[in-house]
Amino acid sequence: MFAVTCKDKPGHAQTRLDNRAAHLEHLKAHADHVVLAGPLLDESRAAMVGSLLVLDFADRAALDAFLAADPYAQAGLFDSVTVTPFRKVLP
Numbered sequence: 001m002f003a004v005t006c007k008d009k010p011g012h013a014q015t016r017l018d019n020r021a022a023h024l025e026h027l028k029a030h031a032d033h034v035v036l037a038g039p040l041l042d043e044s045r046a047a048m049v050g051s052l053l054v055l056d057f058a059d060r061a062a063l064d065a066f067l068a069a070d071p072y073a074q075a076g077l078f079d080s081v082t083v084t085p086f087r088k089v090l091p
Contacts, residue, residue, distance in 0.1 A: 038052060
């Protein structure tokens with residue numbers, strides 16, 4: 001399992017909005033690998049500034065293929081992507 005934190009490039013809110021529907025379809029198409037997913041918000045909780053995903057893939061290569069195919073990544077939305085191995089304990 002992996003925790004993935006993606007931070008948007010500054011000033012790319014429209015890129016996120018333009019690709020949101022395709023991004024959600026990508027997640028739904030791989031729902032068996034998605035433990036949780038959602039946007040990171042700014043301090044006011046009004047604007048989306050990134051994504052947090054916990055994904056269950058057998059290995060890093062499969063995860064990387066999934067991430068590369070994400071419409072957000074293909075649109076160049078992210079300033080940074082951090083992948084950390086993760087073990088779910090609760091609930």
